[in-house]
Amino acid sequence: MKNSFIAIFFCVFASISFAQSIYVDYKLIANTKSLNQIEPKEEIPNEAIKVFKEAFVLINSMKMHLEANKTEALFWGDNLMNSDVDPMVYNMAKIMVGNDKPYRTDLKTGVIYKRTEAFGKIFLIKDSINSMDWKLTKEQKKIGNYTCFKATANYWVINSAGKFKKEVIAWYSPSISYNFGPKNFSGLPGLILELTDDKIVYVMDKITFNPENIKIDGFKKGTIVSNEEFESLAQKAMEIRNNERKKF
Amino acid sequence: MNKIFNVLVIVLFMSSFLNASGKIKTAEIHNYDHCSLQASIIEFGALRYGFSQSEAYEMGSNSFDYCVDKANLESAMYWENN
Numbered sequence: 001m002k003n004s005f006i007a008i009f010f011c012v013f014a015s016i017s018f019a020q021s022i023y024v025d026y027k028l029i030a031n032t033k034s035l036n037q038i039e040p041k042e043e044i045p046n047e048a049i050k051v052f053k054e055a056f057v058l059i060n061s062m063k064m065h066l067e068a069n070k071t072e073a074l075f076w077g078d079n080l081m082n083s084d085v086d087p088m089v090y091n092m093a094k095i096m097v098g099n100d101k102p103y104r105t106d107l108k109t110g111v112i113y114k115r116t117e118a119f120g121k122i123f124l125i126k127d128s129i130n131s132m133d134w135k136l137t138k139e140q141k142k143i144g145n146y147t148c149f150k151a152t153a154n155y156w157v158i159n160s161a162g163k164f165k166k167e168v169i170a171w172y173s174p175s176i177s178y179n180f181g182p183k184n185f186s187g188l189p190g191l192i193l194e195l196t197d198d199k200i201v202y203v204m205d206k207i208t209f210n211p212e213n214i215k216i217d218g219f220k221k222g223t224i225v226s227n228e229e230f231e232s233l234a235q236k237a238m239e240i241r242n243n244e245r246k247k248f
Numbered sequence: 249m250n251k252i253f254n255v256l257v258i259v260l261f262m263s264s265f266l267n268a269s270g271k272i273k274t275a276e277i278h279n280y281d282h283c284s285l286q287a288s289i290i291e292f293g294a295l296r297y298g299f300s301q302s303e304a305y306e307m308g309s310n311s312f313d314y315c316v317d318k319a320n321l322e323s324a325m326y327w328e329n330n
Binding site: 051 | 286292296305
C-alpha cells in the first residue's frame with residue numbers, strides 16, 4: 001500500500017517536473033447575482049437587464065483554454081453554440097468574456113497581446129505583464145490535488161458612464177511553475193488555477209502536462225495599440241454612430 | 249322610377265364597398281427604427297454595468313445586426329405570404 005502510494009506520488013511529481021508544456025481547460029462560471037448587486041447611476045431599462053441576465057446564464061456553458069511552454073502562452077475560447085440558443089444573446093455572452101479575443105503572453109519580453117477585430121480592422125492590444133499590482137497573501141486552498149495561494153489585484157474600467165473598480169482574485173499553484181493564467185492575468189509565481197475577474201470566474205477543469213516543448217505562434221498581423229487608444233477609438237465610433245441614429 | 253333606380257345604385261355601391269372593406273389589408277411597416285433603439289438600450293446598459301467602451305460598442309453592434317437580420321426575414325416572409 002505504502003509502496004503504491006510512493007509510486008503514484010513519484011509519477012505525479014515526475015510528470016509536473018519534467019513537463020515542457022501544459023494544456024489547461026478552464027470552465028467559466030458567471031455570478032448572476034452580481035448584476036443585481038450593482039447600483040447603476042441611472043436606471044437600466046428592463047429590456048437590457050433581461051438580455052444581460054440571459055447572456056450571463058450562457059457563460060456557464062463556455063470553456064476557455066490555455067496552452068503554454070515555460071515562456072509563452074496562448075489563451076483562447078471555444079466557439080461552440082447549442083442550437084436552441086438565441087445567437088444574439090450567445091454573442092453577448094462571448095463579448096462579456098472575450099471568448100473570441102485570444103491573448104498571447106510572452107514572459108521574455110513582458111508583453112501581452114490581445115487580438116481583436118473591430119471597425120473593419122485587426123488590432124493587437126498591447127499590455128504589460130507588470131500592469132497588475134498583485135498582492136500575494138498566505139491564504140490557501142486546494143484545487144484538485146494542488147495547493148493554491150490567493151493573490152488579489154484591482155483595475156479600473158473607465159467609460160463614458162463613469163469609473164468602475166474591478167476586483168481580481170487569483171488562486172495560483174507554486175507547484176506548477178508556469179507563470180500564466182486566464183486573459184492578461186499572468187506573472188504570479190505559479191499557474192493560476194482559479195481566477196475571479198469581476199463578475200466571471202475561470203476555474204481549472206483539466207490540466208495536461210506534456211513532455212514535449214511546443215511552439216506558441218505569434219499573432220501574424222494587426223495594428224498595435226494600447227488599451228487606452230483602443231477604448232478611445234471605440235468611444236469615437238460610438239459617438240459617430242449615435243449621431244447618425246439621431247438623424248433618422 | 250328614376251329615383252328608385254338611383255337609390256338602388258347607391259345601395260348596391262354601399263353594399264359592395266362594405267363587403268370589400270373587410271378584405272383591404274393595411275401594409276405592415278418593416279424598418280430598422282426599433283433596431284437602433286434596441287442597440288442604444290443595450291449600449292446604455294453595458295456602459296452602466298461597467299463594461300468597457302469597446303465591449304459596449306460591440307454589444308450594441310451585435311444587437312443591431314441581429315435585429316436587422318430578423319427584420320429582413322420578417323419582411324421577406326410577409327411579402328411571400330401576401
